[in-house]
Amino acid sequence: MTQGAGPTEADRADRAGLTGETVRRFLHVAGAIRQDQEAALAALGLTPAVARALYELDPDRPSPARDLAARLACDRSNVTSLVDRLEQAGLVTRRVDPIDRRQKALLVTDEGRRVREQVREALSGARLLVGLTIEELSTLRELVGKVSDGGWPQRCAED
Amino acid sequence: MTQGAGPTEADRADRAGLTGETVRRFLHVAGAIRQDQEAALAALGLTPAVARALYELDPDRPSPARDLAARLACDRSNVTSLVDRLEQAGLVTRRVDPIDRRQKALLVTDEGRRVREQVREALSGARLLVGLTIEELSTLRELVGKVSDGGWPQRCAED
DNA sequence: TATTGTTATACTCTATAACTATA
DNA sequence: TATAGTTATAGAGTATAACAATA
Numbered sequence: 001m002t003q004g005a006g007p008t009e010a011d012r013a014d015r016a017g018l019t020g021e022t023v024r025r026f027l028h029v030a031g032a033i034r035q036d037q038e039a040a041l042a043a044l045g046l047t048p049a050v051a052r053a054l055y056e057l058d059p060d061r062p063s064p065a066r067d068l069a070a071r072l073a074c075d076r077s078n079v080t081s082l083v084d085r086l087e088q089a090g091l092v093t094r095r096v097d098p099i100d101r102r103q104k105a106l107l108v109t110d111e112g113r114r115v116r117e118q119v120r121e122a123l124s125g126a127r128l129l130v131g132l133t134i135e136e137l138s139t140l141r142e143l144v145g146k147v148s149d150g151g152w153p154q155r156c157a158e159d
Numbered sequence: 160m161t162q163g164a165g166p167t168e169a170d171r172a173d174r175a176g177l178t179g180e181t182v183r184r185f186l187h188v189a190g191a192i193r194q195d196q197e198a199a200l201a202a203l204g205l206t207p208a209v210a211r212a213l214y215e216l217d218p219d220r221p222s223p224a225r226d227l228a229a230r231l232a233c234d235r236s237n238v239t240s241l242v243d244r245l246e247q248a249g250l251v252t253r254r255v256d257p258i259d260r261r262q263k264a265l266l267v268t269d270e271g272r273r274v275r276e277q278v279r280e281a282l283s284g285a286r287l288l289v290g291l292t293i294e295e296l297s298t299l300r301e302l303v304g305k306v307s308d309g310g311w312p313q314r315c316a317e318d
Numbered sequence: 319t320a321t322t323g324t325t326a327t328a329c330t331c332t333a334t335a336a337c338t339a340t341a
Numbered sequence: 342t343a344t345a346g347t348t349a350t351a352g353a354g355t356a357t358a359a360c361a362a363t364a
Binding site: 011014015016018019020021022023024025026027028029030032033034123124125126128129131132134136137138139140141143144145146147148 | 185299
Binding site: 047048049050074075077078081082100101102103 | 352354356362363364
């Protein structure tokens with residue numbers, strides 16, 4: 001079908017319909033997975049944004065708040081309040097960088113490392129995917145990987 | 160491999176790793192698609208929540224606000240403000256139901272029908288999926304459909 | 319002058335609770 | 342007493358703008 005020639009009108013219509021349905025189902029499943037994850041994170045006493053901030057921190061070396069903002073692809077001003085809450089929970093501490101005293105290094109505490117590992121698990125497990133065989137999971141990963149290999153920014157104004 | 164017996168330790172570890180990576184990629188792509196859609200909806204002058212409300216309304220017959228809340232799986236109080244904005248934009252009107260005067264029927268205006276169609280397109284198109292062949296799209300739809308066929312509530316407290 | 323982190327402020331989205339007008 | 346819609350309020354998440362300290 002349309003092997004030597006370009007795509008026909010009908011082909012284009014088919015693709016549009018298929019894309020639309022795939023997108024709707026895709027986002028539906030994504031929403032359900034997120035709900036699952038939010039419940040797991042809430043059980044750790046963390047909101048999704050705070051959990052993600054902890055997850056994006058390097059547990060082994062201090063990093064300036066600026067870098068965390070970059071990893072979260074959000075404004076610096078948000079990092080202040082996210083880290084406020086992490087610090088209050090005893091999971092992270094702030095330390096003025098002795099070299100560049102404008103910067104504040106963020107350090108994950110021992111407890112923070114423990115909780116971070118639980119966050120990692122919460123973000124990786126997906127009850128919803130248990131119905132798929134290993135082969136199906138593998139295929140899904142490849143397809144999604146092919147889409148995401150295009151490269152894009154993720155959120156925020158302009159990077 | 161493990162044909163007659165149950166899954167081995169290694170199998171379980173494989174699956175966990177595969178699931179984790181698949182979930183992360185999956186949500187990454189979902190976020191990118193959402194960003195795309197938000198940009199398209201913003202071009203229509205609509206926020207995502209308002210656009211979805213318009214999308215969920217039946218353009219051909221009036222429905223009580225209560226039903227819209229159910230379709231959006233959110234609290235009644237939200238519908239008030241969403242419909243406020245739709246009404247202000249001239250896309251929807253409210254009408255007291257003459258039979259049960261507690262209810263207010265929501266009617267999509269002519270302009271509302273036009274914009275709703277554009278919303279439908281914004282929510283169906285996905286620039287990100289253009290890299291997939293028809294066959295890949297089809298496979299993706301089947302896999303995602305298999306996951307979503309489990310049936311689950313979507314958001315909100317308890318239904 | 320430019321950069322880091324902070325504060326103040328605002329807007330979207332969502333929830334709960336209290337209110338009204340009906341039923 | 343129960344239901345439909347509204348209002349008031351609150352909290353999470355995110356953004357912009359102005360500021361202080363430092364480079």
